[in-house]
Amino acid sequence: xxxxxxVIFLYNCESQDxxxxxxxxxxxxxxxxxxxxxxxxxxxxxxxxxxxxxVTYIMLNGEEWASQNGKxxxxxxxxxxxxxxxxxxxxxxxSLQADEILHEKSYKAVREAVEKGCEGYAVSRINLWGSxxxxxxxxxxxxxxxxxxxxxxxxxxxxxxxxESLAVDNPSIDFHDEIKxxxxxxxxxxxxxxxxxxxxxxxxFGMSEADPKLRGxxxxxxxxxxxxxxxxxxxxxxLPEIIKGWADARVYSN
Numbered sequence: 474x475x476x477x478x479x480v481i482f483l484y485n486c487e488s489q490d491x492x493x494x495x496x497x498x499x500x501x502x503x504x505x506x507x508x509x510x511x512x513x514x515x516x517x518x519x520x521x522x523x524x525x526x527x528v529t530y531i532m533l534n535g536e537e538w539a540s541q542n543g544k545x546x547x548x549x550x551x552x553x554x555x556x557x558x559x560x561x562x563x564x565x566x567x568s569l570q571a572d573e574i575l576h577e578k579s580y581k582a583v584r585e586a587v588e589k590g591c592e593g594y595a596v597s598r599i600n601l602w603g604s605x606x607x608x609x610x611x612x613x614x615x616x617x618x619x620x621x622x623x624x625x626x627x628x629x630x631x632x633x634x635x636x637e638s639l640a641v642d643n644p645s646i647d648f649h650d651e652i653k654x655x656x657x658x659x660x661x662x663x664x665x666x667x668x669x670x671x672x673x674x675x676x677x678f679g680m681s682e683a684d685p686k687l688r689g690x691x692x693x694x695x696x697x698x699x700x701x702x703x704x705x706x707x708x709x710x711x712l713p714e715i716i717k718g719w720a721d722a723r724v725y726s727n
Contacts, residue, residue: 475587478563478628479504480554482547484538486571488516489669490661493571494523495715500569501527502715503580506561510554513538531557544678548632559628568624568632568639572658573598574716582651586625593626593641596652603695605660605712605720607705615704618656621649635678655713659695660723666693 479500486493500507507528511519513535522530531554541549555566565587569575575583579596586594598620602609609616623638625648630639661669667690674683686697699705712720 475564475590476506476562477504477565477567477584477587478558478561479507479567479569480510480551480558481507481569481571482510482512482550482554483514483518483571484512484550485514485516485518487514487518487521488665489672490665491571492574492657492661492716492719493518494521495574495719496569496571497523497528499574499713499715500567501525502577503575503583504567506558506563508554508558510550510557512550529557529561542679544635545633546677547636548634551632551636555628555631563628566626566628566630566639568636569654570636570658572656572661574655574657574713576653576655576710576713577715578710579652582648583625586645586648586652589645589647591643591645591647593623593630593639593644594652595621595644595646595649596624596654597649598622598654598656599708600656601660601708602699603660603701603705604724605657605716606708606724608708609699609704610706611699611704615699617659617698622654624654625652655716657716657720660720662723663693663695663725667691 481496483493509528510531513533558566600609600616600618623641623644626639626641630641633640667687671683674680
């Protein structure tokens with residue numbers, strides 16, 4: 474049986490309302506070991522980490538976070554975790570971001586894909602919007618994130634750009650519909666969403682100014698970007714079990 478490591482990196486996840494605890498527990502459910510890299514959080518994120526023999530924590534200081542610029546800093550820290558997992562002898566890695574959850578129906582497919590032995594695999598991602606129970610149904614060019622990404626691969630491969638995908642040679646699509654990630658990043662608490670977007674766009678991506686639609690916005694308004702009736706549809710299955718409690722606490726009346 475081939476060895477699979479889960480990798481995830483964190484930075485100030487507590488104050489920016491990431492579902493990072495659930496993401497780590499999700500990886501533990503189907504990986505042999507989980508590598509969690511904290512890039513120097515200063516908001517209490519590290520206090521939320523829990524002791525588990527199958528979790529390896531890599532703790533960095535804030536100087537290294539500050540030394541990286543542009544969206545590539547997200548792949549830089551993801552790759553540091555991958556490098557350690559590879560050095561420890563893991564043959565495959567599954568890269569999950571701190572605001573994502575893999576559906577439990579996908580766990581078996583991940584392990585089957587690893588045993589099949591391809592270089593890497595395309596997986597699907599559901600981009601939730603407005604509420605944890607609705608997804609975008611707009612064309613890809615209007616979506617804020619891709620719905621097909623590459624997160625399961627041999628450990629020799631690395632993330633690139635903003636770490637949305639791994640740079641895999643000849644990836645397989647055999648398990649695309651069976652391996653499904655739920656992206657919770659756009660349905661976090663609306664009270665912190667505006668500052669989170671501004672931080673990501675200005676401090677990480679290096680944009681001179683965040684999206685103009687955010688000007689004067691104190692509480693995130695998802696309908697400034699998409700139409701509630703035309704652009705959304707209900708998800709077609711129950712949310713992953715591990716995220717239901719988190720999701721129910723982030724339902725708004727409008």
